[in-house]
Amino acid sequence: MEVWLSLWPVGVCGLLLIYFYSVAWLRPESIRNKLRQQGITGPPSSFLYGNSLEMKKLVMAARSRGGRGVEIKHDYTPLVFPYFERWRKRYGPVFSYSMGTVVALHVSHPDLVKEISLCSSLDLGKATYLKKTHEPLFGEGILKSNGVSWSHQRKIIAPEFFSDKVKGMVDLMVDSAIPVLRSWEETVELGGGTAEIKVDEDLRCYSADVISRTCFGSNYIRGKEIFLKLRALQKAVSRPNLFAEITGLRCLPTKRGREVRRLNKEVNSLILKTVKEEEEEEEEGDGREKRTSQHSLLHAILRSANNSVAYTHASDSFIVDNCKNIYFAGHEATAVATTWCLMLLALHPEWQARARAEAAEVCGGRSLDAHALQKMKALTMVIQETLRLYPPGAFVAREALQEMQFGGIHIPKGVNIYVPVSTLHHDATIWGADVLEFKPERFARGIMGACHLPQTYLPFGAGPRTCLGQNFAMIELKVILSLILLRFSFSLSPNYFHSPSLRLIVEPEFGVKLMVNKA
Incomplete structure (x- = not known):
C-alpha cells in the first residue's frame, strides 16, 4: 500500500503529460495528416507553437526591409501577412498551417469561398480559438x-x-458628430485657417x-x-x-x-x-x-x-x-473605416471635390436625413472602394464544429477555416489590372458590376453570419463623412507615415494626420 501511495503522484503526473502531449501534438497532427491525404499541404509545424514562430519571424523581416513610410502602397498584404504571401506561392490558394495547437485551413480559391459563404449549416460556426x-x-x-x-x-x-430602424437614428448620429466638427473648426481657426489634425x-x-x-x-x-x-x-x-x-x-x-x-x-x-x-x-x-x-x-x-x-x-x-x-x-471597425476613407479622399482631391459637391447639392442647406444620405451615390462608391482596399476585418473565420465537406475537401472537426479578405480584395484576376488603384467608379453599378465574382467582396463578412450592423455602419460612415466634407477640405499632412498594421483589425499604425481647411 505504501509503495502504491508513493507511486500515485508519479502516475498522475505521467497521465497529465500523456494528456498534454495528446492535446498539444497528437490531435493536431492527426488532423494535418487527414488533410495531407487529400493533397492539402502546408508549412511544417513545430511542437506546441505550430507555425506561430515562423509567422512572427516573417513579419519582423518584412518590416525590417521597409514597406512603411511616405510612399503609399495599398497592397499591404506583403507587409502585414508576409507568411500568407510566401505560403500561397508555395502551396497554392488552399493550404493548412497551425497556430499553436489549432489547425487552420487557408482558403482563397473563389469557388471554395463561394461555397463556404453559402453554407447555412449550424455545424459551421465562429472559431472557438x-x-x-x-x-x-x-x-x-x-x-x-x-x-x-x-x-x-x-x-x-x-x-x-433593419434599415427602417437604422434610418431613424440619423439625427442621433448627427448630434454625436457635432462635438468633433466644432473641435476641428476651433483648431483650424486657431491655426489661422489651416491646421494639422490627427x-x-x-x-x-x-x-x-x-x-x-x-x-x-x-x-x-x-x-x-x-x-x-x-x-x-x-x-x-x-x-x-x-x-x-x-x-x-x-x-x-x-x-x-x-x-x-x-x-x-x-x-x-x-x-x-x-x-x-x-x-x-x-x-x-x-x-x-x-x-x-x-x-x-x-x-x-x-x-x-x-x-x-x-x-x-x-x-x-x-x-x-x-x-x-x-x-x-x-465601434472600432467603423472608426477605422472612416479614418481610411479620409486618408484616401485626401490623396484624391478630385473625388473629395465630387463627394463634397454631391453632399452640398443633396442637402441644399437642409438638415441631413436618411433620404439625403440615400442620394449620395458618389460617397457610397468612395466608402465601398475604401472597404475593398482596407477591409476592417482581416479574415472571415469559421470553425468546422462537425466533420464537413466543401469543394470535395473533407474537413475534419475542429479545423479553423480562414478566408483572407485582403487577398481576395487585392486579386487582379477578380478585380482587373487596376486592382491596387483607388477607383470608386468601379462600384458605379453596385457590387455586382464591380467584379465578376461578387462573393469575394467581404467587408462585412460572409454568409448567414454577415455583420448584422452593416446598414448601421454604412449610414454612420455617410453621416460623419458628409458633414466633414461640407465643412472642411483637407490633404494629407507631410508628417503622415503610411503603415497599415494588424491590431485585431487593420488600422494605421501611427494614425492619420490631415492638413485641414474650411471648405
Whole structure:
C-alpha cells in the first residue's frame, strides 16, 4: 500500500503529460495528416507553437526591409501577412498551417469561398480559438456563440438593425458628430485657417458616442464609462495565452488575470445598473424618458430577453454579453473605416471635390436625413472602394464544429477555416489590372458590376453570419463623412507615415494626420 501511495503522484503526473502531449501534438497532427491525404499541404509545424514562430519571424523581416513610410502602397498584404504571401506561392490558394495547437485551413480559391459563404449549416460556426481567453470580452454573445444559441440571438437582435430602424437614428448620429466638427473648426481657426489634425481619436470618440446613444439611450454618458472600461479590458486580454488555450486554465492568480477579472466585474455591474434604470423608467412611464428608452438597443435587448422563454433564467448574462458584442462590432471597425476613407479622399482631391459637391447639392442647406444620405451615390462608391482596399476585418473565420465537406475537401472537426479578405480584395484576376488603384467608379453599378465574382467582396463578412450592423455602419460612415466634407477640405499632412498594421483589425499604425481647411 505504501509503495502504491508513493507511486500515485508519479502516475498522475505521467497521465497529465500523456494528456498534454495528446492535446498539444497528437490531435493536431492527426488532423494535418487527414488533410495531407487529400493533397492539402502546408508549412511544417513545430511542437506546441505550430507555425506561430515562423509567422512572427516573417513579419519582423518584412518590416525590417521597409514597406512603411511616405510612399503609399495599398497592397499591404506583403507587409502585414508576409507568411500568407510566401505560403500561397508555395502551396497554392488552399493550404493548412497551425497556430499553436489549432489547425487552420487557408482558403482563397473563389469557388471554395463561394461555397463556404453559402453554407447555412449550424455545424459551421465562429472559431472557438482563443474563446476562453476572450470570454470576458464577448461571453456567449452573438459574435462568439454557435449553433442554436447563436440562431436564437440573431432572431432577437437582427430586427433592431433593419434599415427602417437604422434610418431613424440619423439625427442621433448627427448630434454625436457635432462635438468633433466644432473641435476641428476651433483648431483650424486657431491655426489661422489651416491646421494639422490627427483624426483617429476624434473618430473613435464619435463612433463610441453613436454606439453609446443607440445602445443606452438617455444613459449614453454611463455608456461612455462602460466603453472606457471595455477598452481597458480589451488591452488586458488581447495577448494570446497559449497555456490557457491548451489547458483550459484561465483563472490563474496572475496580475493580468486579476486585472481582467476586476475590469470584467466593473463592466458587468455598470451594464446591469443601466438595465435596472431602463426598467425603472419603463415602469414610471414618463413620456420623454420612455420614448428615449424605447429607441435604445439596450431596451430592445432587454425586452426580447424578458420575453424569451429560453433566456428568462439567464437574461442578465444575455444582456451583458450582447451589449459588449454590439460595442466591439460597431465601434472600432467603423472608426477605422472612416479614418481610411479620409486618408484616401485626401490623396484624391478630385473625388473629395465630387463627394463634397454631391453632399452640398443633396442637402441644399437642409438638415441631413436618411433620404439625403440615400442620394449620395458618389460617397457610397468612395466608402465601398475604401472597404475593398482596407477591409476592417482581416479574415472571415469559421470553425468546422462537425466533420464537413466543401469543394470535395473533407474537413475534419475542429479545423479553423480562414478566408483572407485582403487577398481576395487585392486579386487582379477578380478585380482587373487596376486592382491596387483607388477607383470608386468601379462600384458605379453596385457590387455586382464591380467584379465578376461578387462573393469575394467581404467587408462585412460572409454568409448567414454577415455583420448584422452593416446598414448601421454604412449610414454612420455617410453621416460623419458628409458633414466633414461640407465643412472642411483637407490633404494629407507631410508628417503622415503610411503603415497599415494588424491590431485585431487593420488600422494605421501611427494614425492619420490631415492638413485641414474650411471648405
